[in-house]
Amino acid sequence: xxxxxxxxLARIIVLEEKVNSxxxxxxLFFALAIQTMTAVWWASDISASVKSLQIGNVSELTVKNYIxxxxxxxxxxxxxxxxxxxxxxxRVEGNFLFIEKSLTRIEKKLMLMGE
Numbered sequence: 001x002x003x004x005x006x007x008x009l010a011r012i013i014v015l016e017e018k019v020n021s022x023x024x025x026x027x028l029f030f031a032l033a034i035q036t037m038t039a040v041w042w043a044s045d046i047s048a049s050v051k052s053l054q055i056g057n058v059s060e061l062t063v064k065n066y067i068x069x070x071x072x073x074x075x076x077x078x079x080x081x082x083x084x085x086x087x088x089x090x091r092v093e094g095n096f097l098f099i100e101k102s103l104t105r106i107e108k109k110l111m112l113m114g115e
Contacts, residue, residue, distance in 0.1 A: 005110065005113070005114050008110055009107075009110065012103060012106065012107060012110075015099075015103060031085065035078075035081075038074075042070075042074055045070075046067060046070060049066065049070070050063055050066075050067070
């Protein structure tokens with residue numbers, strides 16, 4: 001069974017639709033869920049820490065400093081995670097550009113063959 005020019009073009013169109021689909025990947029939803037769970041965990045941890053500090057009659061300034069230190073640590077962790085995600089997105093965009101250029105070259109060659 002030989003592959004015709006129309007079959008190849010149909011396959012290219014299917015590939016382009018997959019590349020150009022605007023659906024968010026499941027990993028993005030997973031990352032958002034992880035971040036939400038982290039925020040809830042952080043809030044409950046801070047709440048428990050503040051309650052334990054208040055029981056010991058610790059000054060308000062000590063509590064505020066403790067909270068500020070915890071927030072700084074969590075922000076640094078989030079910044080690292082966002083940088084890693086940004087690097088991954090950049091790599092994915094580069095891969096899509098490479099695929100798009102390859103598909104364009106293939107399409108041009110196929111059109112030349114069809115003439």
